[in-house]
Amino acid sequence: MAWEPDHYLRFADHRARPGVELMARIRHDDPGLVVDLGCGPGNLTALLAERWPRARVVGIDSSAEMIEAARSNHPGVEWIAADIEKWEPERPVDVLYSNATLHWLDDHATMFPRLRSWLTPSSGVVAIQMPDNWKAPTHRIPAEILDDGTWPAGAAAALMRDRLSAPEDYRRWLQPAVVDQWRTTYYQELTGPDAVWGWLTGSVLRPVLAALDADDGNRFAVQCKQRYAVAYPHDADGNVLLPFSRLFMVATG
Numbered sequence: 001m002a003w004e005p006d007h008y009l010r011f012a013d014h015r016a017r018p019g020v021e022l023m024a025r026i027r028h029d030d031p032g033l034v035v036d037l038g039c040g041p042g043n044l045t046a047l048l049a050e051r052w053p054r055a056r057v058v059g060i061d062s063s064a065e066m067i068e069a070a071r072s073n074h075p076g077v078e079w080i081a082a083d084i085e086k087w088e089p090e091r092p093v094d095v096l097y098s099n100a101t102l103h104w105l106d107d108h109a110t111m112f113p114r115l116r117s118w119l120t121p122s123s124g125v126v127a128i129q130m131p132d133n134w135k136a137p138t139h140r141i142p143a144e145i146l147d148d149g150t151w152p153a154g155a156a157a158a159l160m161r162d163r164l165s166a167p168e169d170y171r172r173w174l175q176p177a178v179v180d181q182w183r184t185t186y187y188q189e190l191t192g193p194d195a196v197w198g199w200l201t202g203s204v205l206r207p208v209l210a211a212l213d214a215d216d217g218n219r220f221a222v223q224c225k226q227r228y229a230v231a232y233p234h235d236a237d238g239n240v241l242l243p244f245s246r247l248f249m250v251a252t253g
């Protein structure tokens, strides 16, 4: 899927905040190797590099557009275009970080123990945040629209559905590390016309739009925007409040 770094960064503050809060929970004084899986445009990877200036910091992303944006905005970091499902570190990782990415991948039961196995024994840390709002109108509305049977084959399949497992499962897959987990709902105030649509077309609705031609894309946009306007009404100043829940976990050792 092609990403648009500029569109994604339109909401950079809202998107970065959970990543910063995740980073704050990592306890490591002097990592040698820090890896950011699904680094996107690299703004959070650059913060990892600022926090640990002596570390080798590597950002991995499968999107050529994202890696290109990261490389031109943050020259001090090592950027690798690769698929998380195929990439392997050459040496144990001291801090493995992944913000708002792993929900794009299937089969967490295999992936999480694999990620854990990359850590430096006893001191390595893996820190992960994934959106956990799959039953919210943001995701329910496009699913209901696409499941009405009037869309080309492939469009409904392109919508990401809930891939998250129960927190206890992640705990088990990350053991024997000590696992710290929490869930936060951010009440994000968005501005501008069709702001919820704009937020979602920067990420989860991109593959759906890519699977539709221009006419169907417009039809889908009209239906989504109408229903988002009801689910997330504007206040008197034209702002919209978008509650957005996220699951966090930091496993050490």
Ligand SMILES: C[S@@+](CC[C@H](N)C(=O)[O-])C[C@H]1O[C@@H](n2cnc3c(N)ncnc32)[C@H](O)[C@@H]1O
Pocket: 003, 015, 016, 019, 037, 038, 039, 040, 041, 042, 044, 060, 061, 062, 063, 066, 082, 083, 084, 085, 098, 099, 100, 101, 104, 105, 203
């Ligand atoms: C929502 S963005 C998050 C970017 C960044 N971590 C942040 O928090 O701003 C998700 C990123 O995961 C990347 N991604 C998705 N699946 C991937 C995979 N299998 N391998 C590598 N990167 C992947 C996408 O290209 C995208 O840049």
